[in-house]
Amino acid sequence: xxxxxxxxxxxxxxxxxxxxxxxxxxxxxxxxxxxxxxxxxxxxxxxxxxxxxxxxxxxxxxxxxxxxxxxxxxxxxxxxxxxxxxxxxxxxxxxxxxxxxxxxxxxxxxxxxxxxxxxxxxxxxxxxxxxxxxxxxxxxxxxxxxxxxxxxxxxxxxxxxxxxxxxxxxxxxxxxxxxxxxxxxxxxxxxxxxxxxxxxxxxxxxxxxxxxxxxxxxxxxxxxxxxxxxxxxxxxxxxxxxxxxxxxxxxxxxxxxxxxxxxxxxxxxxxxxxxxxxxxxxxxxxxxxxxxxxxxxxxxxxxxxxxxxxxxxxxxxxxxxxxx
DNA sequence: ATGGTTTTTACTGCGTC
DNA sequence: GACGCGGTAAAAACCAT
Numbered sequence: 514x515x516x517x518x519x520x521x522x523x524x525x526x527x528x529x530x531x532x533x534x535x536x537x538x539x540x541x542x543x544x545x546x547x548x549x550x551x552x553x554x555x556x557x558x559x560x561x562x563x564x565x566x567x568x569x570x571x572x573x574x575x576x577x578x579x580x581x582x583x584x585x586x587x588x589x590x591x592x593x594x595x596x597x598x599x600x601x602x603x604x605x606x607x608x609x610x611x612x613x614x615x616x617x618x619x620x621x622x623x624x625x626x627x628x629x630x631x632x633x634x635x636x637x638x639x640x641x642x643x644x645x646x647x648x649x650x651x652x653x654x655x656x657x658x659x660x661x662x663x664x665x666x667x668x669x670x671x672x673x674x675x676x677x678x679x680x681x682x683x684x685x686x687x688x689x690x691x692x693x694x695x696x697x698x699x700x701x702x703x704x705x706x707x708x709x710x711x712x713x714x715x716x717x718x719x720x721x722x723x724x725x726x727x728x729x730x731x732x733x734x735x736x737x738x739x740x741x742x743x744x745x746x747x748x749x750x751x752x753x754x755x756x757x758x759x760x761x762x763x764x765x766x767x768x769x770x771x772x773x774x775x776x777x778x779x780x781x782x783x784x785x786x787x788x789x790x791x792x793x794x795x796x797x798x799x800x801x802x803x804x805x806x807x808x809x810x811x812x813x814x815x816x817x818x819x820x821x822x823x824x825x826x827x828x829x830x831x832x833x834x835x836x837x
Numbered sequence: 838a839t840g841g842t843t844t845t846t847a848c849t850g851c852g853t854c
Numbered sequence: 855g856a857c858g859c860g861g862t863a864a865a866a867a868c869c870a871t
Contacts, residue, residue, distance in 0.1 A: 782842070782843070782869090783843075784844075787843090806858075807857095816845050816846075818860095818861090818862095819844060819845075822843095
């Protein structure tokens with residue numbers, strides 16, 4: 514299979530783009546000069562005025578919260594770290610010194626020593642309940658890595674972490690790889706948050722085979738009783754539209770097409786990504802903006818044939834029920 | 838495993854710049 | 855002639871049974 518078909522489309526349109534200043538937070542939109550705003554919800558930087566998406570995720574500016582041991586944690590975490598599910602113990606564990614001394618360095622009496630022994634024991638029991646904690650640590654690292662690579666916003670990472678944590682609590686891990694479950698968690702979290710990434714995109718950043726991800730994902734969903742509605746085609750639209758440099762109008766039009774199609778139940782069994790891609794293409798046509806099927810196919814990772822089939826259906830549906 | 842459905846691959850013909 | 859688009863047939867992938 515050619516790698517070309519897999520290649521993500523870059524948003525670079527022209528060589529005339531000026532170097533953007535990296536120092537300042539306030540950068541002007543290359544298109545219209547408007548304000549650029551970070552959209553945490555979708556992990557995108559968009560222009561206030563014209564809606565141009567300048568960068569989609571890719572770069573994760575967040576601090577590196579991962580810590581592998583105590584000393585590293587001290588270095589990396591900022592003062593007053595927020596509690597977060599992204600750390601294996603939510604960053605809240607207590608450490609009790611092993612020395613039998615008080616804060617001034619005086620040694621303790623025997624009563625105090627015994628007390629400290631008991632405290633240490635229990636603290637240890639709570640902190641690293643068993644090997645699950647190690648497991649969790651590694652998995653959260655992976656989740657973080659993949660989410661970054663996919664340009665997913667913070668809240669998705671949080672959700673993924675929670676899902677993984679639950680899977681671990683429910684003893685779903687035996688027989689499955691940490692990687693696999695971690696990947697499935699990310700996949701599920703992204704979908705739940707309404708910023709879905711296709712299985713293919715997920716596979717690209719995971720170390721696990723597609724089939725295993727799918728299998729594990731289904732398993733986790735079922736066992737945890739998570740409700741994940743089939744991905745809404747509309748949620749793909751903004752990403753595709755901006756990758757192709759289409760206008761807001763076209764994007765809006767694409768949404769309409771999809772809503773209309775939804776009402777008529779044209780879906781059912783068709784891949785949401787395909788629908789979204791077709792809608793984007795059709796919308797570009799309707800608003801007289803230049804795009805090719807090949808381009809859409811590229812950004813959506815969907816074959817041109819599928820786009821053709823879908824967009825015919827979309828336009829038909831539009832005509833059957835013009836204005837309600 | 839099987840059969841039905843959807844998606845992809847590969848190829849071909851048509852019109853236009 | 856290359857490009858964008860449309861169609862088709864056969865293969866592959868997917869899903870429920």
